Amino acid sequence: MSTLPVSRYPVPELANLPADIRDKILAVQEKAGFVPNVFLTLAHRPAEFRAFFAYHDALMEKDEGLTKAEREMIVVATSGANNCLYCVVAHGAILRIRAKNPRVADQLATNYLKAEITPRQRAMLDFAMKLALDSGAVGDEDIAAVKAHGFDDEAVWDIGAITAFFAMSNRLANLTGMRPNDEFFLMGRLPKG
Incomplete structure (x- = not known):
């Protein structure tokens, strides 16, 4: 297990956190078997913690338009382009499991251009990557191209919102020096036997 710090910023003690944040962290620990460092890092600022995870869950925990695996594909591809080690490792683990x-x-x-994905998923990522890397150049033709692969207006919004949210998340992870948990590196790599 790594002895490196979780973050450049102070990580509060669980006992000192507001009850709602402590309860959320304990629920995640119960489900995952460990506490992802993003929860500990963002607990440094409770109001931002609440806002971050409310928006995260609104985007990532629904099944309409995009599958949960497709949502994670957007995170991993755009986080790779943004050089965010934490999000690539953490969401890569979730993607391996969901996909x-x-x-x-x-x-x-x-x-992503060489990945084992469907043409529909490639169109989704073409759009997400353009939005991540050159958002000012996104135009009606880009939206038409992704819609031609069966994405409706709401799914296009989700692709864009996930891309935008994780652009912010990538930058926070890099600002704080957030370290990926060791547990993420092995998750979903071998079949459960």
Whole structure:
């Protein structure tokens, strides 16, 4: 296990956190078996913690328009482009599990153009990557191109909102020097036996 700090910023003690934040962290620990460092890092600022996770959950925990695996694909590909180690590692683990594919996260983080994905998913990521890397150039033709692959207006919004939210998250992770938990590196790589 790593002895490196979780963050450049102080990480509060669980006992000193507001009850709602402590309860959320304990619930995540119960489900995952560990506390992802993003929860500990963002607990430094409770109001921002609440806002961050409310928006995160609104974007990432629904199934309409995009699958949960597709939502994670957007995070991993754009986080790779933004050089965010924490989000690539953490969301790569979630993607491997949700996609039931131990290869796809590494492929997307490195070069989504060569990943084992469908043409529909490629169109989704083409759009997300343009928005992540050159948002001022996104136009009606880009939206038409992604809609031609079966995405409706709400799904296009989700692709854009996930891309934008994680652009902010990537920058916070890099600002704080947030370290990926060791547990993430092995998750979803081998079939459960």
